[in-house]
Amino acid sequence: MRRRRPTIIDVAERAGVSKSTAARALANGESVLQETRDRVLAAARAVGYERNHLAVGMRSGRSGMLGLVIPDIANPFWADVARGAQDRAAKADVSLLVFSSDWDPGKEESHLRALRRARVDGAIVNPVSDALDDLNRFGLPFVLIGSSAERFADVSSVGSDISQAVELGLDHLVAKGHQAPVLIVGPRSRLARTRFLNAVQRHTIERDVDPAQMVIEDGEYTLEGGRQAMLRVLDRPRVGHISVFAANDMMAIGAMMAVRERGLRCPDDVSILGFDGIPAGAFTSPGLTTIAKPGRDIGARAVESLFDDIEGRPEHGRIYMPCRLVDRGSLADLLRQPRQLAG
Structure with a gap:
């Protein structure tokens, strides 16, 4: 036999109050003493009562x-x-x-x-x-x-705050000797791509760096999108260490996969900075340095x-909302240990 659903009357009877008092107590009415409210709430838990939010919403105009x-x-x-x-x-x-x-x-x-x-x-x-x-x-x-x-x-x-975040990332790259990183960004149809690139251009010009020096690779905001973009970067003629600033962490992790796939090492051969701060970045090898969004x-x-x-x-x-730097192991310090990649 199906058990009957507890009602406000069951709560009132167990708490020893009227139905209207029980209803006011459950609705946090100001006219109910705290001792009475506590007794009604305890009674509701004991009988397994739950408010009918649909009915409450019909009366209040809110669905909750x-x-x-x-x-x-x-x-x-x-x-x-x-x-x-x-x-x-x-x-x-x-x-x-x-x-x-x-x-x-x-x-x-x-x-x-x-x-x-x-x-x-x-x-x-x-x-x-x-x-x-x-x-x-x-x-x-x-x-x-x-x-x-x-x-x-x-x-x-x-x-x-994308502008603050990009500046934070670029300043950290420069502090480690990476002046003009490759940018792995999203599809041209996404406003996020434009905002990211505009912030990069603004902050590079402020540091007297020509943004035209930077290689830009488009891709989807996914692991595979980052992997394919990084493979295209590695197919370009190159001399020396490669630095990458990816527009999200999924792309950055995909880029790390491509580096490993080509028999290279991060950060010895390629440095990668991510953007988002997803938990997976802490478990890559090396850990992904990233700009964490809140x-x-x-x-x-x-x-x-x-x-x-x-x-x-x-x-x-x-x-x-401001972002923060999470410094792990995916960026080489070129100012202390300059490395060259033959290519």
């Missing part, structure tokens, strides 16, 4: 759910963003529905429709589509994340911004 649409759930950086958003939402007793668009505008639109049908209170989106109207027409409060969000200056958004903090801050938007207090601005 948020949506998150990220471009690639398989990329550990985006998984970290999702974890930060989930943890912050959970502190407010709010659930998070996570979707991966796979950089596909059609999937992004489908996911937003699903979120609207689920009556979420708002959504956090790394926008794939260039048209803000595509988001506005879904009628949801939303906050944007990632590099793509900078296209929409009038919308609240949260992301890494993935979890971005997710958490985006949820806080979305709460503000839902409450009618939108920030309507860009929040830039």
Whole structure:
């Protein structure tokens, strides 16, 4: 026989209070004494009672759910963003529905429709589509994340400070004797690629280095994309040590695979700097030196911004979150131990 689902009446009876008092206590009503609230909460745990969030949402106009649409759930950086958003939402007793668009505008639109049908209170989106109207027409409060969000200056958004991060990486490379690294970047269709290259150009010019000296290889933001780009770099005529600054850690790890595949060694023959700070970088051999983005903090801050938007207090601005250097073993110190690669 199926066990009956506990009700608010069961909680009230066990706590020795009225149904209305039990309801106010569970809703954190201010008119309930703390001792009474504690007794009601203990009774709810004892009988296994859970609030009917759908019914509560119908009365309050809120569902207690948020949506998150990220471009690639398989990329550990985006998984970290999702974890930060989930943890912050959970502190407010709010659930998070996570979707991966796979950089596909059609999937992004489908996911937003699903979120609207689920009556979420708002959504956090790394926008794939260039048209803000595509988001506005879904009628949801939303906050944007990632590099793509900078296209929409009038919308609240949260992301890494790419300019600060690139400067941090280039300064570290220069400090080790790497003046003009090869740049392994994403596809030309991605705004993140443009932002990365613009930051590189700005900071190299500030150091009186001609950015035209730098070799640029495009690829997908994946292990295989980095591997193929690095193989093309190694196929070029070269003399001396090769230095690489990859636009994300997945590409950097793929580049390390290509170096090993060609019988070379990192950092003896090739130095590689990554960008993201995913956990896998700590387990490569050698460990990947990288510029770590604050993935979890971005997710958490985006949820806080979305709460503000839902409450009618939108920030309507860009929040830039600083990155940090994680120094491991993938960069040679050419100033102390200059090496030459015959080629």
